[in-house]
Amino acid sequence: MTSAWTNEAAIQQWDTTSTRESMEATAERGDFAKQHLVNPVLLRLLGDVRGRTVLDAGCGNGYFSRILAARGAEVTGVEPAGSLISFAREKSAEDISYLQADLAQLPELEPFDAVVCSMVLMAIPDWKPAMRACVEAVRPGGLFVFAIVHPAFEELFGTWREHGEYRRKEYLAEYEIASGHAADFHRPISAYLNEVAALGCRVREVVEPGLDPEVAKASGIESYVRMPNFLIVAAETGCPSGL
Numbered sequence: 015m016t017s018a019w020t021n022e023a024a025i026q027q028w029d030t031t032s033t034r035e036s037m038e039a040t041a042e043r044g045d046f047a048k049q050h051l052v053n054p055v056l057l058r059l060l061g062d063v064r065g066r067t068v069l070d071a072g073c074g075n076g077y078f079s080r081i082l083a084a085r086g087a088e089v090t091g092v093e094p095a096g097s098l099i100s101f102a103r104e105k106s107a108e109d110i111s112y113l114q115a116d117l118a119q120l121p122e123l124e125p126f127d128a129v130v131c132s133m134v135l136m137a138i139p140d141w142k143p144a145m146r147a148c149v150e151a152v153r154p155g156g157l158f159v160f161a162i163v164h165p166a167f168e169e170l171f172g173t174w175r176e177h178g179e180y181r182r183k184e185y186l187a188e189y190e191i192a193s194g195h196a197a198d199f200h201r202p203i204s205a206y207l208n209e210v211a212a213l214g215c216r217v218r219e220v221v222e223p224g225l226d227p228e229v230a231k232a233s234g235i236e237s238y239v240r241m242p243n244f245l246i247v248a249a250e251t252g253c254p255s256g257l
């Protein structure tokens with residue numbers, strides 16, 4: 015766990031910094047990066063969700079829960095920050111269930127066909143119990159899909175803008191990174207992949223999405239074409255060896 019931080023303190027930051035304006039701006043499809051890099055990969059990895067139960071773990075303003083529900087999934091969203099879950103509830107039809115909880119203290123729920131945890135684990139100081147709860151919420155043989163800011167290319171956009179290339183001084187240690195709303199926490203890629211294996215999952219696919227050059231031309235974001243800002247992992251649960 016990243017010293018000096020508790021989950022409660024991090025959640026509090028999310029709660030107070032999530033303004034109505036910021037939540038509205040991303041209420042339909044998420045921000046630019048989610049629209050072009052994260053959502054298409056998550057949806058492909060999850061496959062046909064019609065009639066399937068899906069837990070959106072750390073659902074924020076609920077935009078992805080609503081996308082999944084529109085595709086026919088039976089969705090439950092979990093979110094601990096009061097401002098975000100109130101917004102998610104307000105924007106969603108009654109067919110989505112929401113639960114306010116820290117993933118590290120998730121109550122027992124009926125097992126889901128899939129759990130998606132998008133851009134959440136790197137925001138949690140005590141993240142291992144949260145990942146465990148996600149895996150335990152999936153039925154055996156179901157899917158656990160998580161997306162994080164790529165631990166090798168955090169702060170890609172700002173660093174590239176400043177230096178015309180990506181620079182990084184430290185990788186192996188665990189440390190805090192200032193982010194728009196609340197702190198993120200850097201851990202090496204191995205920390206996440208070894209934990210998912212230790213929880214008895216078999217990794218099906220790892221994706222490091224790059225931005226379409228045409229989209230990059232229009233948006234002026236060259237760095238995202240050349241380097242991946244996100245790491246997305248699809249894992250199957252209930253594989254005792256983890257291999």
Ligand SMILES: C[S@@+](CC[C@H](N)C(=O)[O-])C[C@H]1O[C@@H](n2cnc3c(N)ncnc32)[C@H](O)[C@@H]1O
Binds near residue numbers: 138
């Ligand atoms: C970058 S946002 C991503 C939200 C959403 N999944 C999305 O893609 O828009 C990080 C989210 O993690 C949530 N979060 C922080 N700590 C958490 C915890 N301990 N358990 C569950 N969610 C947490 C925050 O409240 C916030 O909604």
